[in-house]
Amino acid sequence: MAAIGVQPLEALDRRAGGRRFFRRPSLGRSALARHEAKWGLIFLAPWIFGFFAFTLIPIIASLIFSLTNLSLEQTQPLRFVGLDNFVRMLGDHTTWDSLAVTFRFAAFNLPIAIVVPFVVALVLNSRYLRGTGLFRTLFFLPYVIPFVSGVLAWQGMLNLETGWVNEFLRMIGVQNPPNWLQDTTLIYPSLAFIGLWGIGAGVIVNLAGLKGIPTELYDAARIDGAGWWASLRNVTLPMMSPVIFYSLILGIVDVLQYFLVPLVLYNGTGEPGGSTLFFNLLLYKQAFNFQNYAYGATLAWLLFAITLAITLIVFRTSRRWVYYAGER
Amino acid sequence: MTARLFRPGVLLATFALVATACGGSNAPPSPSGAASSPSAVAREASVGPATVPPGGPVEIRWYCCLGGGEAPEQKAVEDKVVADFNAAHPNIHLTFEVVTYDQANGQLATELQSGNPPDIVGPVGIGGANAFHGKWLDLAPLIQKTNYDLSGFPSNVVDIYKLDEGQVGIPFAIYPSALFYRKGLFEEANLDEPPHKYGDKYTLDGQPLDWNYDTIRQVAKRLTVDKNNKDATQGGFDPKNIRQWGLELQRDDLRGLGAYFGSGSLVAADGKTAQIPNDWAAGWKFYYQSIWTDHISLTGPQFESKDINPEDYPFFAGNVAMSENFLWSTYGVGKLDDWDLAAVPSFNGRVTAAFNADTFRILKTTKHPDEAFEVLQYLLGDAAPDLLKAYGGFPARTAEQAAGIEALQSQFKNQVDWQVAVDGIQYADNPNFEAPMPAYNESLGLVGSGGKYLTEFGNKPGLDMDTEINKLRSDLQAIFDKAS
Structure with a gap:
């Protein structure tokens, strides 16, 4: 019997009693096709409109803005300034300082943001853990609370004078507990700690990945004498590599756009000592606080270029370390 | 229902849903719960004049709230002030635009840049107004033209509004x-x-x-x-x-x-x-x-x-x-x-004694300075008692300060020496710390x-x-x- 894949379409049609299984798109071919295509477009129209109005046109507009002197505070008339904003941006030490802040924090936070949800998911996936449903709910629960509320709650908990963390440290004999949110050496650990509040979604994604690993692979590994560590290294990690890759890409994009926590905690001042003046915060302040739309748009394009470049590099490396079971 | 009728119905419903989802702006809903569009609010608030002069009344837009004034109970007073004005002034049609405080600066800047600015802005503090330095109308010629009496205000407070742009404001509510x-x-x-x-x-x-x-x-x-x-x-x-x-x-x-x-x-x-x-x-x-x-x-x-x-x-x-x-x-x-x-x-x-003050200002871009000044006089005059009460402002006009003290004292059980605050007016800082x-x-x-x-x-x-x-x-x- 010939394989289905090599049978002509007509043969398949005959088996289906003349009803076609496979049909090439035939836009505009017949009255019915035209009718369906028309209604398809009509139903797509809201999305297409939304995409143009709220995504594509603003993207193009921001590129145009970056080539002008547009500012709501401006006293000069609007004019085309070429690449002046880009030159100014590259010559502005604040640009480089804020990029350095962003990369320093990324180097610290990204591994935590990827490893911790993975480890938590491993624990929640363990057959030895009782009450997994409860734990899953507890880990996911903070994710559904508005993040700003969470940040404010953490601000209170990490307060030097009355925060619960320092109250606890004093209780166990630490005379001078640290000023978590104002000490430049502790600020990134504190921010990463606050970030862990919202790992619920990451845990769920990792857990779904873990649940998808065929148990036969673990059985086979066990028969071959593999222990927990060998199973993790040789089965779990390769099978989870697409999920880890996904988390890494999202993590990179998230950390390059890191913004909300320093805005809420420090009102966007960059305190302590400029250590929280993240690039995206600088962009926001320039565009919306200082109303320098042209310069803000220029910064946005730099952020886009950096994010794209890093993402492409990571995609390029993924061929070497991401394993897709379905791939040949 | 036939498919022919059903499909457009579904389509309409889909459009309505998407439009609702996409149509919201970042601005919080207006306190009144009405449409968030300021102009919609304004038109709703305004009442047509009793008799319309030939050519129609002059449209004057009052923009709020760079310095408060958006609370529902305040808006009720502001709406009434607008309605009363329109009823008594057939030559002018006053409209009221509410933009919440957190969005007000950005929106006013946008309106100015896009060539669609309002005529009157307020209540606005000294700092809030100085973010728009250079945009305010010098009121001195209008004060002179109409013989507007400034003697009822402490002269040092009037002087706070004298900048390089001219006399950009007349005192209204003060906070010594x-x-x-x-x-x-x-x-x-x-x-x-x-x-x-x-x-x-x-x-x-x-x-x-x-x-x-x-x-x-x-x-x-x-x-x-x-x-x-x-x-x-x-x-x-x-x-x-x-x-x-x-x-x-x-x-x-x-x-x-x-x-x-x-x-x-x-x-x-x-x-x-x-x-x-x-x-x-x-x-x-x-x-x-x-x-x-x-x-x-x-x-x-x-x-x-x-x-x-x-x-x-x-x-x-x-x-x-x-x-x-x-x-x-x-x-x-x-x-x-x-x-x-x-x-x-x-x-x-x-x-x-560092000094805060709110007032109403006229933008230089107004096409109708005389009518805008007429509205301004009304806001600082007949409407002032109601507006001051709504805003919790202390009257700048010396003659009204006794009533202001009475209103303040009525909020507290303990007797407060309010005269201290009144005496503090003479020590107001000038140039004001919120100078441009x-x-x-x-x-x-x-x-x-x-x-x-x-x-x-x-x-x-x-x-x-x-x-x-x-x-x-x-x-x-x-x-x-x-x-x-």
């Missing part, structure tokens, strides 16, 4: 400064209460002393108490466990903090050179010393702690004995039953509420203040240079 204090805490510490009359001495340990910042520091130390009930002058005082602080300075804005020590501006007369007034530098040093050396004021983390300072102003929570603040801060003292007002201390023999600066919004990021330097002063002990002040000047100059 005073020293808020708790009588009970003075009694507990066996101290005389601070003087209520400007120029009076303070008696400490039987010695009459000038009421200045050296004296207030000494008094504040006596009123700063740790958990073992030792005050800040006693041996064994534990600065890490303070339960009551002696003095809280105004820390919303470095400029305001400095203005209690003398009037000044961060911009030199040339309009582009950054400067730090000597009095302000002295005030900032006093503030820093109060926190880290004398321990009479809260540190940054203490100020940020919701346990110590649940209502953003520590005096409101009752654990601060004295606090310099504006008259608008009476909104938060209702829980205390022993508070009163005293004179602001002098610095270098001169009293300066180049790149106002960006400059404000350094010195304004939650600004970089205020945060640093409150959080970092051991700073060399001279170095910090020089750094601030350099940072400001860099912003000014960019703006020019």
Whole structure:
């Protein structure tokens, strides 16, 4: 019997009693096709409109803005300034300082943001853990609370004078507990700690990945004498590599756009000592606080270029370390 | 229902849903719960004139709320004011536009840039208006043309609105400064209460002393108490466990903090050179010393702690004995039953009481200055009592201040010496601390509420203040240079 894949379409049609299984798109071919295509477009129209109005046109507009002197505070008339904003941006030490802040924090936070949800998911996936449903709910629960509320709650908990963390440290004999949110050496650990509040979604994604690993692979590994560590290294990690890759890409994009926590905690001042003046915060302040739309748009394009470049590099490396079971 | 009829129905419903989902702006809904579009609100609020003159009435747009005025109960008053005006002025059709405070600056800037500005803006504070420096109409020719009487206002307050742009405002609601204090805490510490009359001495340990910042520091130390009930002058005082602080300075804005020590501006007369007034530098040093050396004021983390300072102003929570603040801060003292007002201390023999004020202004771009001024006169005149009550403002007009005091006193059980606040008007700072600066919004990021330097002063002990002040000047100059 010939394989289905090599049978002509007509043969398949005959088996289906003349009803076609496979049909090439035939836009505009017949009255019915035209009718369906028309209604398809009509139903797509809201999305297409939304995409143009709220995504594509603003993207193009921001590129145009970056080539002008547009500012709501401006006293000069609007004019085309070429690449002046880009030159100014590259010559502005604040640009480089804020990029350095962003990369320093990324180097610290990204591994935590990827490893911790993975480890938590491993624990929640363990057959030895009782009450997994409860734990899953507890880990996911903070994710559904508005993040700003969470940040404010953490601000209170990490307060030097009355925060619960320092109250606890004093209780166990630490005379001078640290000023978590104002000490430049502790600020990134504190921010990463606050970030862990919202790992619920990451845990769920990792857990779904873990649940998808065929148990036969673990059985086979066990028969071959593999222990927990060998199973993790040789089965779990390769099978989870697409999920880890996904988390890494999202993590990179998230950390390059890191913004909300320093805005809420420090009102966007960059305190302590400029250590929280993240690039995206600088962009926001320039565009919306200082109303320098042209310069803000220029910064946005730099952020886009950096994010794209890093993402492409990571995609390029993924061929070497991401394993897709379905791939040949 | 046939498919022919059903499909367009589904389509319409889909469009309606998507339009609803996509149509929202970032602006919060208007307090009234009505449509968020300001113009929609305005049209709803306005009432047509009784008789329309040939050619139709002149349209005047009143833009709110760069300085409050968006609360539902305030809007009800504003709507009535608009309706009353329209009913009595067939030549003008006044419309009212509400944009909530957090969006108001950006939206007004956008309207100005897009060539669709309103005519009248307010209520707006001095700082809020100076973010739009150069855009306001000089009212002097209209004042002269209409013989508008300014003699009813304190002349020094009228002068605050005299800028390089001209007479850009007429006083409406004012908020002079005073020293808020708790009588009970003075009694507990066996101290005389601070003087209520400007120029009076303070008696400490039987010695009459000038009421200045050296004296207030000494008094504040006596009123700063740790958990073992030792005050800040006693041996064994534990600065890490303070339960009551002696003095809280105004820390919303470095400029305001400095203005209690003398009037000044961060911009030199040339309009582009950054400067730090000597009095302000002295005030900032006093503030820093109060926190880290004398321990009479809260540190940054203490100020940020919701346990110590649940209502953003520590005096409101009752654990601060004295606090310099504006008259608008009476909104938060209702829980205390022993508070009163005293004179602001002098610095270098001169009293300066930082001053806040709100009014309505006309934009230079208005096509109808005469009609806009007619509306302005109405807002500052016939409508003023209702609007002042709605905004909680103290009347700038001297003749109305007695009624203003009565209205304020009716909110409290304890008798307050309001005359102190009235006397404070004569010591208002001019130039006002919120005077224009180049790149106002960006400059404000350094010195304004939650600004970089205020945060640093409150959080970092051991700073060399001279170095910090020089750094601030350099940072400001860099912003000014960019703006020019």
